[in-house]
Amino acid sequence: MKSFGFLSFGHYGRGTGPYDPDAARALREAIEIAQGADELGVNGAYFRVHHFARQAASPMPLLSAIAATTKRIEVGTGVIDMRYENPLYLAEEAGALDLIADNRIALGISRGSPEPALRGYQAFGYTGSSDPRGADLARDKFDLFLRAIGGERVAEADPEQFGPGQRLRIEPHSPGLTDRIWWGSGTAATAEWVGRLGVNLMSSTLLTEANGGSFAEIQAAQIRAYRQAWKEAGHTRTPRVSVSRSIFPVLSKEDLWFAAPMGDQSRDQIGMIDGFVSTFGKTYSGDPDTLIAELKADVAIQEADTLMLTIPSQLGPEVNLRLLENFATHIAPALGWQPNTEGPTTGYPID
Known part of the structure; x- marks a missing residue:
């Protein structure tokens, strides 16, 4: 593991209490968490993007605020739903963000996950899809965005x-920006397509496949398929691969209280999402020695170079920065990580 960061789902409520922030407070706290993570040497601050929900939606204002007030940390998304985007306007925003961040971005883009709105991208004015889930819209737009x-x-x-x-x-133009774009993949077929395309691979805690193997085994196979497709396509750049995990180090009674509600999430789950039989990754929770052993045995983490920790952002900066500090101090070094002192690198070795 060369780098790790946090992945925030950006949930907010109505501002009724300390763990129910309204939208304004959630955004300000996201900036504060990212600033604190930058000081800790954490490598990345990444945010989910959802529409018609009490979560982060348009990410560029937030990412720009973080990029302008931090020094080293990579800022990005996991993932932008391309069905909802104007590809040329997104290209303008991405170019500006990359320049503000001094090339410290990692924009994860994908078809997106199921949204609260039924074909909500049509409400944004994007119609004409021949796929009930809009996948063709997303890929066509992504092609124009990359160009x-x-x-x-x-x-x-x-x-x-x-x-x-x-x-x-499109202006502003940020040279090399394509190297900092990722596609979120949930299947081996998509992972292979991403490898042929030549962008980085981002894999989450949900895979729209189930074959009897563990979540980590399925995900590791997808990563290997991606790397093989990358080689066969003849790309000369070294790619990056990230995976996401829910990890709660327990070093105190308070940590145990936050980790306790995991329940059945301590094991992989099989379910239906968006019409596919899918595998959901488990939550890791325990003392540092236990977590180190379990994470070393996670074959997908070993295949990837970047680990994203999903954080309970609505619990506020203090809780989340303690979680990140616990991981950075007591667990990450045993996985090969060193604190970020210079900013993100462009790639990692591929076998």
Whole structure:
């Protein structure tokens, strides 16, 4: 494990109590958690994106605020639902964010998970999908987005201003931005597609596959399929791979209180999501020695270079920074991690 960060789902409520922040407080606390994590040497601050829900939605204002007030930490998403996006406008935002962050971004993008709204992307004005889940919209838009951030001239210029036959690229342009884009994958087929495409792989605590193996085994197989496809496609850059886990180090009675409600989440779960039989990853909870042994035995964590810890963001900065500090101090070094002192790197070795 070369790096670890936190993944916030950005939940907020109505501001009725200490663990029920309203939207404004949730956003301010997200910035505070990221700033504290930066001081701890944590590598990344990543945020889920959901629409029509009391969670983080449009991520760019939040990520820009974090990028402008931190020094080293990578800022990103896990994941932006491409069905809801204008790809050229997103390319403009991504370019600006990458420049503000001094190339410290890791934008995870995907088709997205099921949303509270039925085909909510249609309410945003994006229609014409032939797939009931909008996957074709997401991939077509992603193709245009990648071409735009890569500097392709995607619009015809006004001939009265530029002369005939001229074309324009999206501005601002941030060179190398494509290297900092990730696609969120839940299946081996998608992982292989991502490898051929040549962007980084982001894998969550949910996989839309179930084959009798453990969650970690299924995920590790997907990562290996991705790496093999990357090699066969002949990409020269070294890719990055992240996985997400719910991990609660227990070093005090208070830590035990926060970790106790895990219940059946201490084992993998099989269920239906978005019409697919899916595997949900378990929650890790225990003392440092127990967690170190269990995480070393997690084959997907061993395959990846980046680990994202899902955090209970609604519990506030104090609880979450203690969780991150406990992991950074008592667990992560045994997994090969060292504190971040220089900012994110561009890639990691591939066999």
